[in-house]
Amino acid sequence: MRILLVEDEPAMASALRSALTRQDMIVDHLATRADAEAMLSESRGIYDAVLLDRQLPDGDGLDLVRRLRAKGDTVPVLMLTARGDLIDRVAGLDHGADDYLGKPFAFEELLARLRALLRRPPGMRSDTVRIGRLSFDFVHRETRVAGQMLAMPRRELLVLESLMRRMGRMVLRTFLMEAVFGLDDEIQSNALDTHVSRLRRKLAEADAGATIDGIRGVGYLIRETT
Template sequence: MRVLLVEDEPEMAAALAAALKGHDMVVDRVATIGMAEEALLTNGYGAILLDRQLPDGDGLSLIPRLRARGVQAPVIVLTAQGDLADRVAGLDTGADDYLAKPFAIEELLARLRAVLRRPSDMPTEILQLGQLTYSAEHRQASVAGVVMTLPRRELLVLETLLRRSGRTVARSALEEAVYGFDDEIQSNALDTHVSRLRRRLADADAGVEIHAIRGIGYLIRRAS
């Protein structure tokens, strides 16, 4: 899942990004409302973590604008303004949750899981191909009922390919799903992830194949 983190305090942003990445999420960090709006124009997000006191204004002002554009990703407001009136203002503006600083990372993760469980948010479909089953809700792959232990980026590659099973997924789309703004992408990094994932699927007798489409990207399909 891709998360947009709107936080201008570098140490806080780095700590939050590290925690989220440790839970299989891709994180795009931006420091202003303007940068957040640009990110929302080019990327889809499963959730938005939004600070209020930003260099170019109150983060709450972003919420009505993104809702007007049809962006339905849940928003959790993170702020030092934790008085009752501030919390009410945030929720009335359209935030899905409101968390006052300082807070424990564990609480943020729990609140994030809670908003993603709501019916209109995180997709809960089961993707199946061959002997492979992938739960979008739990971000878990299994073969014939046996759970596979996959590194975060290989899991993200797998989900992206499965969502377009039988169709070619462009390299750019895969890189967007796997890497955040701050991640350094080596020239052959994506190919390495795909190669390792392909080997793990073969070793598990998943009954699927990942094919490279020269000059375009990759596709996954049932093994012949």
């Protein structure tokens, strides 16, 4: 899961980024509305959600939401704001924000609201998808084989999540790289292949009934084994 955090207060941004990273999320941080709009325009839909402060140095974050929705961008947006009045909350929701959280807030509440926004991947009829004996719960971000929890490191979890969201389709290397690594990560040329190899081995050892196939230089897909 990859999140774009748009927050100009350094302490708040650092705390949120650290807390979300501990929840196995990739977090990219920007401090202005203009930078966020440029990133969202260039990123080809890589973000699962945007955490957007309303009061930014170069204007109202709500203007960014309006512009995104006018362009047909449906990325979920959770507004973060010190403005707690009902009229401001209503304005945010009416102009395309998906949820609105006033500062100060408990991180547990933010996380719960974020989970609600991401509860179901677009086009899927269930919060959990299955292939072979493997299942992935998108709400709790848990992987199980025949009902038994399968623990894995954050990067492998992100690879699997991306593949399961697009089960049966080839997922391009560029998309996987963007889903697994943040803007500030130092990435070696074989980093993605290493994570996929470890994940493939882990699925085989767990007898998951699923494996990952790849086309060199193109991408990967997850399929059921026979």
